[in-house]
Each structure stands twice: as C-alpha cells, then as structure tokens.
Amino acid sequence: MYKIAIIEEFHKAGLRLFDQKKNFSYEVIKDVSDENLIKKLPSFDGCTLRISKLTSNILKHCKKLKVISRHGVGYNNVDLDYIKKNNITLLITNNANHISVAEHVMYMMLTISKGFLSHDRSVRDGLFNTGIKDIQTFELSDKNMLIIGFGRIGRALINKCKSFNMKVSVYDPYVDEKLINSFGGKKINRLDDAFKDSNFISLHVPLTHETKNMINMNNIKLMKSSCVIINTARGGVINENDLDEALRKNMVFGAGIDVFESEPVSSSHPFINNKKILLSPHSATWTNECKIRMAELTAQNIIDFFEKKIDKSMLVKL
Numbered sequence: 349m350y351k352i353a354i355i356e357e358f359h360k361a362g363l364r365l366f367d368q369k370k371n372f373s374y375e376v377i378k379d380v381s382d383e384n385l386i387k388k389l390p391s392f393d394g395c396t397l398r399i400s401k402l403t404s405n406i407l408k409h410c411k412k413l414k415v416i417s418r419h420g421v422g423y424n425n426v427d428l429d430y431i432k433k434n435n436i437t438l439l440i441t442n443n444a445n446h447i448s449v450a451e452h453v454m455y456m457m458l459t460i461s462k463g464f465l466s467h468d469r470s471v472r473d474g475l476f477n478t479g480i481k482d483i484q485t486f487e488l489s490d491k492n493m494l495i496i497g498f499g500r501i502g503r504a505l506i507n508k509c510k511s512f513n514m515k516v517s518v519y520d521p522y523v524d525e526k527l528i529n530s531f532g533g534k535k536i537n538r539l540d541d542a543f544k545d546s547n548f549i550s551l552h553v554p555l556t557h558e559t560k561n562m563i564n565m566n567n568i569k570l571m572k573s574s575c576v577i578i579n580t581a582r583g584g585v586i587n588e589n590d591l592d593e594a595l596r597k598n599m600v601f602g603a604g605i606d607v608f609e610s611e612p613v614s615s616s617h618p619f620i621n622n623k624k625i626l627l628s629p630h631s632a633t634w635t636n637e638c639k640i641r642m643a644e645l646t647a648q649n650i651i652d653f654f655e656k657k658i659d660k661s662m663l664v665k666l
C-alpha cells in the first residue's frame with residue numbers, strides 16, 4: 349500500500365483517481381505549518397504539493413518519501429538540492445495550465461487597458477454619464493507586446509496577442525529564433541532595447557538566480573510611462589518595492605500581479621493600496637477546467653510513478 353499525503357486540498361477529480369486504486373491510500377493535510385508537516389509527513393511514501401514550502405528542515409524527517417508531485421509547473425517552493433541528494437523524484441503537471449494562465453494575462457491586460465473596473469463602478473455609483481469621463485483607456489491593437497520567457501505559457505500567450513493584432517517581441521535566450529518566428533514573434537537579444545519600445549510586458553520565466561529581480565528600477569527607468577507590466581510567473585522576478593515606487597511616480601501606467609515574493613500576501617504589503625495594480629491571489633490557473641486537469645494529472649503522476657510508467661515530460665531533471 350502506498351501512502352500519499354495531499355498537502356493542501358485539490359479538486360476531487362484528482363482524489364477520485366486514488367479512490368479507484370486498491371494499493372493507494374491518502375490523507376489530506378490542511379495544516380501546512382512546518383511543525384505539522386514535520387509531524388505528519390514521515391509516514392508517507394509520496395506527496396502532492398501546491399504552494400506550501402518543502403524545505404530541507406521538513407524533508408530531512410521524511411525518510412520514506414520517494415516522490416513529490418507538484419500541482420502546477422513551478423517548483424521554487426521545494427528544496428531542490430536536498431531532494432537531488434536524497435533521490436526524491438519531483439513531478440510537474442506539464443501542459444495542464446498554460447491555457448488558463450495565458451487567458452489570465454489577457455484578462456489583466458484588457459482590464460487595465462479599459463480603466464480597471466471604472467466602467468462597472470460608474471454604473472453602480474449612478475455616474476452613468478460622468479463616471480468614465482476622465483479615465484485613460486486604450487486598445488491592444490497595434491501595440492508592442494514583450495513576452496519574456498517563451499515556454500508553454502509564452503507560446504500560448506503569443507497566439508492570443510496576435511489575434512488582438514499586437515506586435516510581439518520575445519526574449520528567451522534559450523529558444524531558437526526560427527521557433528519564435530514560426531509563432532509570429534520577433535526574437536530580442538538585448539532586453540534594454542525592448543523595454544524602451546514596449547507597451548505591455550508579460551513575464552513567463554521560472555524564478556532562478558538569473559531571473560531574480562529581473563524587473564527593477566534600472567530597467568523600469570527605460571520603459572514608456574504608458575507601459576503595463578504583467579507578472580503571472582513568480583514573485584521575486586520583479587522587485588516589488590521598485591515596481592510600487594515606479595507606479596506611484598507614474599513612471600509606468602499599471603501592473604497586473606498574480607504572484608508575490610511572499611504568499612499569502614500580507615495586508616501591509618504596499619501593493620494592497622496601490623490602485624494602479626490589478627491583483628489576483630496566485631489564481632491564474634483557477635479555472636474549472638484547469639483545476640480538474642491539474643488535480644487529475646497531479647494524482648495520475650504519483651500513480652504512474654509508483655507503477656513505473658511515468659511520462660518523462662512530467663519529470664523535473666535535477
């Protein structure tokens with residue numbers, strides 16, 4: 349019998365897959381404090397993981413643990429050095445969430461460019477004729493879009509931007525120019541030039557030593573004051589204090605932020621009362637379809653791992 353810890357509940361479609369297997373049992377762990385994980389996790393053979401952190405301080409107690417199955421594709425919440433040294437496999441839900449995230453970026457770009465929620469508020473506040481008189485709105489059509497990181501999500505996004513008639517540049521030193529061109533994008537080799545020209549910038553890189561604070565005051569200074577920055581990748585890719593300051597000083601027009609350096613975000617975070625930012629609670633994948641796809645794939649990956657038939661595209665190479 350394989351014992352699986354479900355760290356943070358997910359859609360019941362995923363749990364159903366374990367229910368159908370006689371040799372798998374599971375327990376949902378809702379208290380994700382370090383103390384509780386240290387107490388609970390050592391008896392499990394595998395676990396699923398959403399946004400909680402699995403540090404070496406927790407993992408060193410988990411001598412039976414063979415596999416961690418991420419509910420998603422990012423994995424900066426797992427101590428990679430520790431799991432590599434201790435032969436723990438890490439799995440991701442490859443190809444389950446790029447559509448929802450790309451749609452979320454479009455939702456943020458459209459909402460910001462149409463004046464955040466001013467249209468809705470003007471009707472509700474009885475300001476039908478005057479409520480949107482002074483708001484700034486603009487079209488996406490013909491605007492310069494910069495996509496940073498051209499993996500699953502970047503590629504799903506470019507098609508949507510092209511259908512809005514945007515001109516798309518792509519910065520991803522690890523992706524071949526021909527591939528970018530085949531999607532209708534223009535490969536950029538120097539980010540600084542692209543920052544100067546862009547009306548919209550959307551980030552789709554993992555959080556690494558290389559991408560930490562990739563957007564900061566030095567390059568925000570190069571951007572147009574009409575530029576909109578969207579981050580659905582990871583908090584930490586943008587320097588949050590620099591972005592907050594730049595927005596308050598009208599150095600850029602607006603931002604859509606789904607991810608934060610520290611989550612859940614605290615009520616004293618400067619973004620909370622910055623009206624130039626459209627916020628969401630790390631929920632870019634939170635569509636009905638995506639929740640089901642991710643839950644099923646997270647569970648199936650664990651089952652396939654123990655049944656020795658895991659699809660290699662789900663394995664993180666450490």
Ligand SMILES: NC(=O)c1ccc[n+]([C@@H]2O[C@H](COP(=O)([O-])OP(=O)(O)OC[C@H]3O[C@@H](n4cnc5c(N)ncnc54)[C@H](O)[C@@H]3O)[C@@H](O)[C@H]2O)c1
Binds near residue numbers: 497522582607
């Ligand atoms: N908000 C959410 O709910 C949510 C959901 C899914 C993914 N994400 C985040 O989005 C990120 C992208 O997801 P994906 O599925 O497209 O990943 P992916 O691995 O398919 O693509 C990432 C791309 O980033 C590129 N890259 C790496 N370092 C770079 C750098 N320094 N400069 C430019 N490009 C660089 C890689 O070459 C790759 O093409 C994930 O790492 C994750 O952190 C967030």
